Structure formats: structure tokens, C-alpha cells
Amino acid sequence: MNLKKIDFFNPLIIVVAILVFLVMGYIGSFDYRFEDPLNMNVFLIIIFACILFSGGFLIIKNKIKVENTREINFISEKLLIILVLIALVLQTLNIVLIGGIPLFNSVLKSNATTNIWRVAYPLFLIMINILLAKYYNKKYLILVALGALIFGLNGYRTSVLGILGSSFITLYYLGKISKKIGILFIAVMVIGLMAIGYIASQSIANQHWTLNPAQLVFYRAAFTLEVFEKIIPLAGSTNGHILSMIFSSGSPRTFIGEYVLHYTVCLTSTLFGPVTLDFGLIGLAIQMLFMGAFMGMLYKLKKGIGIGIYSIILIHTLIWIETGPTDIMIWFLYLLGLILIIINRNYIKLNKN
Incomplete structure (x- = not known):
């Protein structure tokens, strides 16, 4: 094979x-x-x-x-970058308005998916992937990492997985992922997601978890x-x-x-x-x-x-x-x-x- x-x-x-x-x-x-x-x-x-x-x-x-497929030419590189940055600013504002970092506080986490987040997350997700697919540049990976960090502070693994996973698949189809980089990326993503899930579980009031991060994945x-x-x-x-x-x-x-x-x-x-x-x-x-x-x-x-x-x-x-x-x-x-x-x-x- x-x-x-x-x-x-x-x-x-x-x-x-x-x-x-x-x-x-x-x-x-x-x-x-x-x-x-x-x-x-x-x-x-x-x-x-x-x-x-x-x-x-x-x-x-x-x-x-x-x-064939229709080429979309009306979306410029500059516009995509601006929209990505707007999404990051909105999510940062969201965390400020919440009054803390939801990842470390279960009460804040329950209120973290605000209307601002509902705009910021899909905006970032869509624009960063279109930016990579249409105007790939290594420097844009910094925006991917920044997005995963800022949205990860909400305490939800799905946001981080959505950003990193979709970006990884986009890069895979662009031929920008070597085997070594791919394995390293997946390993970091898995460890990061387990860490987020574990940290978030430890911050839940009225619950006392004795499971380690790996056991928690199987339990979930x-x-x-x-x-x-x-x-x-x-x-x-x-x-x-x-x-x-x-x-x-x-x-x-x-x-x-x-x-x-x-x-x-x-x-x-x-x-x-x-x-x-x-x-x-x-x-x-x-x-x-x-x-x-x-x-x-x-x-x-x-x-x-x-x-x-x-x-x-x-x-x-x-x-x-x-x-x-x-x-x-x-x-x-x-x-x-x-x-x-x-x-x-x-x-x-x-x-x-």
C-alpha cells in the first residue's frame, strides 16, 4: 500500500x-x-x-x-486579513466584557458563548481558511496560532479543534504539510486539547475529578x-x-x-x-x-x-x-x-x- x-x-x-x-x-x-x-x-x-x-x-x-470550479476573485487578500483581525479583536473584547478567563472559571465559561463570540468565531474560522487556501503565506500561521490561543481561553476544546483542525486540513490539501510537521502538529494539538479539557474540568464548581487527562477522554x-x-x-x-x-x-x-x-x-x-x-x-x-x-x-x-x-x-x-x-x-x-x-x-x- x-x-x-x-x-x-x-x-x-x-x-x-x-x-x-x-x-x-x-x-x-x-x-x-x-x-x-x-x-x-x-x-x-x-x-x-x-x-x-x-x-x-x-x-x-x-x-x-x-x-471545473468557479474562481472567486472578489475577495482580496487585504480584506481577508482585516476580517481575521476584526474577529480576533471581537473575541478579545468578549473576554474583557465577561470579566475574566472562562478556561479557569466554570461560571464565566457558562456565559462565554455570547453574541459577540457567535460572530467572532465563524468569522475567524471562515476567513483564516479562505486566506490560507487563496493567498497562502507562512506568516499567516501566526494568525492561526493566535486565534487558537484567544478562542481557547473560552475553555471549549471544540473552538481550538475547529481552528487548528481546519487549518491543518487546508494546509494538507495545499501540499504545505510534511510528514514530520504533520505528526508534530497533530501531537501538539492532541496534547493541547487534552490539557484544555482537563483544566476546564478542574474549574467546575461542585465537581471533584480524580481522572487524569487520558482517562477523562475515555470517560467523556x-x-x-x-x-x-x-x-x-x-x-x-x-x-x-x-x-x-x-x-x-x-x-x-x-x-x-x-x-x-x-x-x-x-x-x-x-x-x-x-x-x-x-x-x-x-x-x-x-x-x-x-x-x-x-x-x-x-x-x-x-x-x-x-x-x-x-x-x-x-x-x-x-x-x-x-x-x-x-x-x-x-x-x-x-x-x-x-x-x-x-x-x-x-x-x-x-x-x-
Whole structure:
């Protein structure tokens, strides 16, 4: 097998990541804090979901061809830099207005995702990746590192993973990542994410964690999958309420905590939990087919700024494996991908071969 010919970031990496997460969760579920290991239904449904995702991707891969992509020339390098800097200033202002560093204070962390953050984070994420994809320069990696640091102070690993992960994938497709640099980057990112998660867990009031950073990762995977296990018997019982909350008001994750565990807590429930609770296995099947086909189409459009957009959506879909698709802001990124598809619609053809 020639490793140089393998594309490590094609959409099927999502299936690989799901299976790794499932194994980690199963190992973690043997911890004494859990009544029983994960049951077979969890495995069967998640494997079913992976098959459907793969099917959606392979249909697009084999049936659709892209003859070219439309070049976007109206976004200048200077404008992109200005927008990146504005996003960093906004997030810095956000931390100042909160009154401290949320990473070290659970009360501040619970209030850290303000409207300012909701503008700053996607603005930075989108603009830094388009800047790298369209006008790559080594000096822009300083902005990536600065963004990861400033947004990481919010105490949420997902922001850091979103910035570093998407930038890494963008650089990978630009051919700017050597094997040594790639391995070093991934190692630093993994250690950094574990550190953020551990520090944030230690700052939670009324909770006293005895787990080390590595144990905490397995515990989190197991707990999230256990939430999905408890959702399975309730499949389809919320009749779209979670979906309506995503696009209106309220906290879908808190609702899931109250509905499934019967106490007020903000829960992650895997990529599969919210749709299963809302629409049952049929809804899950539709979601996974859609995601597979959608990621497959974006994969074919990864040229120019399309590289940046694909990288952003891929990394956040990977993040969704744990957190679940309950953030309207990330669905906005999917909308960005849809816009890219519409812009290039004249180049998308049915493969007759």
C-alpha cells in the first residue's frame, strides 16, 4: 500500500473517527462509574449509520463529476486579513466584557458563548481558511496560532479543534504539510486539547475529578455514548422539537439532558442522538445519507476557496461525532457549503461512465 496515494481527509475519515470514538467509549464504559458496558444496540445502530454515510458518499463519488470550479476573485487578500483581525479583536473584547478567563472559571465559561463570540468565531474560522487556501503565506500561521490561543481561553476544546483542525486540513490539501510537521502538529494539538479539557474540568464548581487527562477522554466518550444508549428506547418521541430549538431559541443540549436523564444538565449525545430522539431510525438514515452525499460533493469541489470551506465543514462534522449537530452556527457553515455547490452548479455533471 502506497501511503502517498492515500487521501487521509476524504469524507470516509468521518466513518473511521466514528468507529474509533465507539471503541474508546466501549473501553471507557468499563469504568466503575458506569453500571454496565455499552449494549449491542449502540454498536448496531452506529454501524448502520456508518454504512449509510458511506453509501451517500460513494453514490456522489461514482455518479457525479465536476469538470471545473468557479474562481472567486472578489475577495482580496487585504480584506481577508482585516476580517481575521476584526474577529480576533471581537473575541478579545468578549473576554474583557465577561470579566475574566472562562478556561479557569466554570461560571464565566457558562456565559462565554455570547453574541459577540457567535460572530467572532465563524468569522475567524471562515476567513483564516479562505486566506490560507487563496493567498497562502507562512506568516499567516501566526494568525492561526493566535486565534487558537484567544478562542481557547473560552475553555471549549471544540473552538481550538475547529481552528487548528481546519487549518491543518487546508494546509494538507495545499501540499504545505510534511510528514514530520504533520505528526508534530497533530501531537501538539492532541496534547493541547487534552490539557484544555482537563483544566476546564478542574474549574467546575461542585465537581471533584480524580481522572487524569487520558482517562477523562475515555470517560467523556463513554458517557456521551451512554446518553445515546438511553435515547434509543425513546427514538422518535420528541417529534422534531430538538430540530425546532436549533433554529429558534432554547438549549437543545439542556433539553436532551432534562428529557433523557430528567435533570437540568447540558449534554452531548453523539452525532446520532438528536435526530434519533426527534425522528427515530428513519430520521437517522436520512441524516447520514445526506451528510455522506453532501460531504462527497464538497470533496469534489475542493479547489481554491473550496479547500478552505471543505476543511471547515469536515472538521466540524468530526466534532459533531461527540457533540451532536445542535449548533445553528455550525449549520450556517453547511449553508456556506451549499452556496459553494450552487455557485459551481454549471460545472457539476452526471457521470455517464
